[in-house]
Amino acid sequence: MKRRQLLLGAATVLCGAVAAPASVLAADPWPAKPVTVIVPFPAGGGTDAFARPLANQLSKQTGKQFVVDNRGGAGGTLGASLAAKAAPDGYTFLIGGAHHAIAPAMYKKLDYDIEKDLIPVALIATPPQVVVVNPKVPVSTLQELVRYAKQNPGKLNYGSAGNGSSHHLAGEQFKGITKTFITHIPYKGAGPALSDLIAGQVDLMFDGLGSSAQHIRSGRIKALAVAAPRRSPAFPNVPTAAEAGVPGYEVSTWYAVFAPKGTPKEIVERMHSEVQKALATPELKQTWLNNGSETPNLSQEQFAAFVGSEVKRWAQVAQASGAKLD
Secondary structure, three states: OHHHHHHHHHHHHHHHHHHHHHHHHHOOOOOOOOEEEEEOOOOOOHHHHHHHHHHHHHHHHHOOOEEEEEOOOHHHHHHHHHHHOOOOOOOEEEEEEHHHHHHHHHOOOOOOOOOOOEEEEEEEEOOEEEEEEOOOOOOOOHHHHHHHHHHOOOOOEEEEOOOOOHHHHHHHHHHHHHOOOOEEEEOOOHHHHHHHHHHOOOOEEEEEHHHHHHHHHHOOOEEEEEOOOOOOOOOOOOOEOOOOOOOOOOOEOOEEEEEEOOOOHHHHHHHHHHHHHHHOOHHHHHHHHHOOOOOOOOOHHHHHHHHHHHHHHHHHHHHHHOOOOO
């Protein structure tokens, strides 16, 4: 009997030893492997300008690689769709933005719902839009641009990050306010559009300041006005649209982290915490300042409410502007 009890005890210990590695693995802290960060536009655009520094900082903080995966197309909705359908295991996140709040009003059929299929994790940047032109365009002020566009209807064109993007809506809104006709040329992202703006293939853009900033400083493109209620500290000499003679023209953009629906709450909360920690670093604060953005600090609940309000706001802007998919 005693021998039997000893054997049973040994078996119990052995089973526990065998089971231990599995339980240890299950309890491994997140992240235990590289994390994919989907950027739904090609490299070189505004989303990239904030996503890459953030991913680098998150890699430093967690000790695991946060890998940027550029998936451009369909005004950012292709990458958002991929993220929405990804495994909700905490190893895929989306850097979304204003484009995705606009999409429901522009695309009749989307295979995802930004408010139902993606979890708002953290707002990361809020740069204003800026009106930028190729230096060869014969204008130096926003009023001169309006006058030239009216005198030459259809001669000027503007590039955007794609149909239904904030660039597109900003352009159509500008045309509506100024009663001008400027041809829209959609690209697969702000990066390719900016390249063609610099090369003179397109005349102007209504771009997020984050992607245009470095090119404005280099003189490759010229900033006429920021579509904001006040001047950007990054470019104090660039007037607001109101100061430049187009009152009522205010368009801001934003970028944020989203997770696929079903991602564990504790991982979402940890990611939110890590993002806020990253945004508080001097390095990212300076990068954001250089890109013309403030550093947001919203709770998850506040950000979720913000997304809902943005979907409604942009639906009204789309309807008022009469913007259509080209």
